[in-house]
Amino acid sequence: MKAATTLILIFLVCCLVPCDGWARSVTDWRNKHNLSIFGPGLPGVTRAAEGEERVCIFCHTPHHANTSRSNQTPLWSRELSTKTYDLYASSSFQSNPQQPTGSARLCLSCHDGTIALGKLNGGKIIGGLSAPIPAGRASNLGENQDRPDLRNDHPISIMYPQDNAEIVASPADIRLESGMMQCTACHEPHDDQNSYFLVKDNKQPGSPLCVTCHQKNGWANSLHETLNILYPPVPPKWEVQVFACEACHVPHNAQQPQNLLRGQTESLTCLLTCHNGSLPVSQYGLMPIKNGFNQMYKHTAAVTGVVHWADEDTHDQMNSPLYPLQTHVECVDCHNPHSVSTATAAAPYANGFVKGVKVNKLATHDFELSTTEYDVCFKCHADSYEKFSSFMEILPIRQYQILPQFYIKDQFKPGNSTLGSFHPVMDKVDITRVNVVGLKSAYLARNGASVSLKGDGSSIIYCTACHDPHGSNEPHMLVDRYINAQDMSPTSYFSSNYALCYRCHDEMTLLDGASSWFTAHQSHVRNRVIPCYVCHDPHGGVNFKHLVNFDVTPNKYVSPSSPVPVYRATATGGSCTVSCHTTGTPDPFTHSYSHP
Numbered sequence: 049m050k051a052a053t054t055l056i057l058i059f060l061v062c063c064l065v066p067c068d069g070w071a072r073s074v075t076d077w078r079n080k081h082n083l084s085i086f087g088p089g090l091p092g093v094t095r096a097a098e099g100e101e102r103v104c105i106f107c108h109t110p111h112h113a114n115t116s117r118s119n120q121t122p123l124w125s126r127e128l129s130t131k132t133y134d135l136y137a138s139s140s141f142q143s144n145p146q147q148p149t150g151s152a153r154l155c156l157s158c159h160d161g162t163i164a165l166g167k168l169n170g171g172k173i174i175g176g177l178s179a180p181i182p183a184g185r186a187s188n189l190g191e192n193q194d195r196p197d198l199r200n201d202h203p204i205s206i207m208y209p210q211d212n213a214e215i216v217a218s219p220a221d222i223r224l225e226s227g228m229m230q231c232t233a234c235h236e237p238h239d240d241q242n243s244y245f246l247v248k249d250n251k252q253p254g255s256p257l258c259v260t261c262h263q264k265n266g267w268a269n270s271l272h273e274t275l276n277i278l279y280p281p282v283p284p285k286w287e288v289q290v291f292a293c294e295a296c297h298v299p300h301n302a303q304q305p306q307n308l309l310r311g312q313t314e315s316l317t318c319l320l321t322c323h324n325g326s327l328p329v330s331q332y333g334l335m336p337i338k339n340g341f342n343q344m345y346k347h348t349a350a351v352t353g354v355v356h357w358a359d360e361d362t363h364d365q366m367n368s369p370l371y372p373l374q375t376h377v378e379c380v381d382c383h384n385p386h387s388v389s390t391a392t393a394a395a396p397y398a399n400g401f402v403k404g405v406k407v408n409k410l411a412t413h414d415f416e417l418s419t420t421e422y423d424v425c426f427k428c429h430a431d432s433y434e435k436f437s438s439f440m441e442i443l444p445i446r447q448y449q450i451l452p453q454f455y456i457k458d459q460f461k462p463g464n465s466t467l468g469s470f471h472p473v474m475d476k477v478d479i480t481r482v483n484v485v486g487l488k489s490a491y492l493a494r495n496g497a498s499v500s501l502k503g504d505g506s507s508i509i510y511c512t513a514c515h516d517p518h519g520s521n522e523p524h525m526l527v528d529r530y531i532n533a534q535d536m537s538p539t540s541y542f543s544s545n546y547a548l549c550y551r552c553h554d555e556m557t558l559l560d561g562a563s564s565w566f567t568a569h570q571s572h573v574r575n576r577v578i579p580c581y582v583c584h585d586p587h588g589g590v591n592f593k594h595l596v597n598f599d600v601t602p603n604k605y606v607s608p609s610s611p612v613p614v615y616r617a618t619a620t621g622g623s624c625t626v627s628c629h630t631t632g633t634p635d636p637f638t639h640s641y642s643h644p
Contacts, residue, residue, distance in 0.1 A: 072241035075103050079240045080187075083165060083175060093182060094165065096175030105174065106166070107154075107237075114169040125168050126157045133160070133196050136203040138306045143206040152204040155231040161190035189300055200305040204230055219260045221247055234299070255293035262293075265417075266387025266404050272296070280321055285310065295322065296385065314378045315349040318385075345441075346519030347377050381405070382424050382517060384417075395499075395508040396420040396474060422460070422473055425511045430457035441523050444533045444581060444599035447615060448591040459587040468617070469595050470588025471514075477505045485565050486557035494527060501552060514548060514586070527551075531579040533599065541574045549580055566594075578605060593617040596624070 074081050078088050082095070083106045089095030109125035116128055133156075135145040148156055157163055158181060166177030181188040190196030198204075206229050209215045222233050234257060235245040242249040250257040254273055267273050272292060279290045285303070295310075296317050302308040304317070311317030319341065341349060379385075382402060389400030398405075398421050406415035407427045418424045462475035470477070477484065484505050490498045494512055501507045511517075515525045523534045530548035531538060538545055543555055557563045561570035572578045580586075582605055585597035598613035599605070605613075614625045 072239050074238040074240075076240075081107075081237060081240070081245070083177065085175075092176050093179070094177075096166070096177060098176045100166075100175035105168075109168070112169065124154055124157075126154075127163055127167055127169055127171070128153055128157050129160050129162050129196070131160065131162055131190075131196050133190075133198045136199055136201060136305065140307070141203065142209065142212060143203065145203050145206050147205070148198075149205045150225050150228065150230050151232045152230040155235075155237070156189070156196075159187055159189050160196040161188040162196060200300070200302040200308065202234070202299040202308065214262065214264055216261050216263055222260055223247070250294065251289065251291060253291055255291055258293040258297075264386035266384065266389075269389070270386065271388050271390065271400075272385055277322065279310070314380050318379045319349070341519050343519035343525075344521045345523055345525045347382075347517060347525075349377055349379050377428070381427070395510045395513075396422055398423065420474075421510050421512065425517075426457050431455045442534045445601045446585055446589075447598045447600050447613065448585075448589055456587055459585070459589050461590070464588055464590050468588060468590040469593050471586060471595070472505075472508045473511055474508075476508050486554050486563070488552055488554050491551045509552075513551075522548075530581070532581045533601065535579075537603065537605075538577050538579065541577050546573075546580055591617065593622050596622065 085096045087095035091097040113123040161180045166173045166175045248257040275295045281287045309317045384404040387404040391400030393399040405418040408416040460474045464470045528548040531545045584595040596615045
């Protein structure tokens with residue numbers, strides 16, 4: 049009689065519900081919360097194996113409800129877990145998570161994987177469901193029955209943030225529980241019209257559910273905001289159609305708990321799926337850059353296995369416990385995945401691929417965001433080199449050695465135009481003090497575009513005009529060949545050995561012995577086969593003109609028994625005193641010249 053009455057009630061309810069609502073009701077045979085014999089699950093595992101026709105009884109009861117909660121609604125029929133949970137944590141997470149409360153505790157009475165699906169308050173088992181949700185299923189959030197793990201799941205039982213610029217203050221369609229985020233903020237347990245019991249269909253362009261709460265700076269119309277891809281399988285995850293946010297993040301059982309990433313680290317999320325060249329660029333507009341990381345010299349993204357923390361100080365050695373002498377680097381150190389775009393820019397301003405990256409950490413614990421490309425490079429390379437070097441790269445010892453060693457930002461300072469010189473990365477050169485005769489009219493950028501060079505000294509170039517940040521087979525990640533201190537001294541002159549210089553500087557003007565502002569370039573570079581690096585410091589410096597800063601390392605050109613090369617800059621030019629060794633015998637000579 050009781051079973052018959054239940055069926056009659058179900059029939060009456062269904063008659064009152066519009067036809068388009070029938071498929072989403074908890075009584076529908078496709079609804080996974082229907083654990084009765086009419087549900088879609090596996091008998092004896094995720095639905096009743098015996099004659100249990102009741103649907104609501106697995107969660108609710110009109111009498112003898114669980115009294116372990118101070119709030120007795122909604123008449124809960126199940127036992128509640130007494131486990132202590134490991135909770136979500138992240139450096140960018142500003143809330144203080146507590147052990148699950150409220151409706152979240154009710155949901156976890158099934159979904160933490162510790163209590164049998166058919167176990168009611170008092171211990172009775174119904175429907176033959178005497179085991180928890182099987183391990184490995186997405187709906188089993190615990191993964192560890194001794195101490196259920198919620199570290200890789202979206203945080204719950206937290207007060208909804210009201211003072212975060214990247215969180216919507218009053219989200220629509222999200223149900224808060226006494227101002228707190230609980231499972232029911234995103235899930236409606238009785239209604240599965242959107243799959244996964246979501247209150248909004250998130251399998252749509254732009255991830256509508258995610259952006260109901262999250263409003264990341266620069267997200268609107270960014271490349272990732274428009275993503276719609278078939279995400280390849282990453283064991284134990286399967287292939288899945290994803291949009292926008294869910295191309296990188298998953299709300300439950302994420303492989304990388306911090307930031308809820310699909311991959312084991314930020315860079316693996318980027319490189320092992322979308323940016324490895326396996327997805328068609330023409331279809332998705334993706335940049336396949338993994339091959340760059342296969343080169344001899346590269347940024348070691350995804351190599352150290354160290355997690356990137358959103359609030360880390362890039363100069364804090366403690367960020368890299370596996371490599372305490374080398375701070376790690378991840379893709380997100382140079383790219384902001386939430387604002388990346390194809391927006392173009394002219395040097396020195398940042399294009400869409402590197403704009404909006406966190407650079408300088410402020411006293412308020414906020415960050416300055418990059419507006420120029422060199423902002424991104426200088427967050428690591430402004431006052432250091434060796435700490436970030438992954439390979440032993442031999443460097444020259446310069447006459448004017450900047451101390452501490454390799455303060456690259458100081459070498460590029462525009463103020464160097466008064467007493468020194470610099471390649472125009474941060475600012476243009478001063479045409480009244482630096483001669484730019486011999487520049488080509490344009491150079492070829494890494495993306496294949498022709499970039500104009502002006503002979504009036506007003507041109508500015510990017511760091512990436514000379515370096516490939518993803519990787520190169522040339523030392524120092526140079527985009528072209530450049531004989532340097534790591535190479536064997538050349539015995540013959542070949543233009544290809546200076547291909548990097550000749551991207552901008554005209555070889556004929558420099559080396560014809562007449563057109564160059566310093567006609568001895570021909571005798572030095574072509575006749576004596578002295579590489580450019582021996583006389584010039586390519587970044588620049590505060591104490592020398594025309595990038596002249598001799599390599600004084602004992603080598604073919606300098607030996608301890610010979611006078612060390614000396615360059616003395618003056619307001620109008622400078623003088624050089626050098627010893628050249630063409631036959632093994634010192635041959636001192638002095639070059640003096642003036643230049644306006």
